[in-house]
Amino acid sequence: MRFQKTVAVAFAAILTVAACASGPPKVIHVDEMKDPGLGMIYGEVRLPQPDWLLNLVMIQRVGKVYAGRLGERVQVTRDGRFVASNLKPGKYMLAGFAIGQTRSMLGKEALNYTVEVKPGGIHFIGIYNYIEGKAANMIRPGSFDLQADNRKSSHVELLTWAEEATRETKWHAGIKRKLAEAQKGQQTGK
Numbered sequence: 135m136r137f138q139k140t141v142a143v144a145f146a147a148i149l150t151v152a153a154c155a156s157g158p159p160k161v162i163h164v165d166e167m168k169d170p171g172l173g174m175i176y177g178e179v180r181l182p183q184p185d186w187l188l189n190l191v192m193i194q195r196v197g198k199v200y201a202g203r204l205g206e207r208v209q210v211t212r213d214g215r216f217v218a219s220n221l222k223p224g225k226y227m228l229a230g231f232a233i234g235q236t237r238s239m240l241g242k243e244a245l246n247y248t249v250e251v252k253p254g255g256i257h258f259i260g261i262y263n264y265i266e267g268k269a270a271n272m273i274r275p276g277s278f279d280l281q282a283d284n285r286k287s288s289h290v291e292l293l294t295w296a297e298e299a300t301r302e303t304k305w306h307a308g309i310k311r312k313l314a315e316a317q318k319g320q321q322t323g324k
Contacts, residue, residue: 173251
């Protein structure tokens with residue numbers, strides 16, 4: 135009997151740890167628009183393995199120094215969808231991200247992944263497939279590549295997620311418009 139209780143407690147502990155390890159839910163609720171003069175960026179980094187955890191996306195304003203921070207506040211799902219809201223107008227870049235305990239920084243290449251945020255604008259920074267290169271070791275960092283997914287169907291799928299994530303916020307109307315335009319473009323092939 136004592137053994138059965140021990141096994142039951144151990145099993146419950148394993149389930150609890152597994153539930154916690156699964157990361158944030160796929161559905162997030164985007165922060166409310168603080169001012170109509172601010173903008174939003176959304177995008178996605180797809181990982182090669184479903185059990186990999188994307189726990190940080192670094193969106194940075196070009197030319198800004200982030201003392202003690204890695205960038206703007208970004209809400210990210212475990213599967214790589216992200217949104218940065220309430221950004222001041224200006225040029226922003228995808229500076230890097232963290233997968234598990236590994237940081238993948240783009241360095242100067244980040245300037246190839248930029249978007250100009252306009253007042254009240256909702257901006258798509260892209261959908262990228264993460265391609266693993268050389269593994270990191272104690273002497274050198276690992277390498278990786280990002281392959282753009284420019285399919286209209288992928289963008290519609292991401293906007294569908296963003297539409298749900300922005301419900302009951304002032305961002306929602308803009309996302310719904312973008313989704314309707316993307317769906318129309320997908321149907322007409324434009």
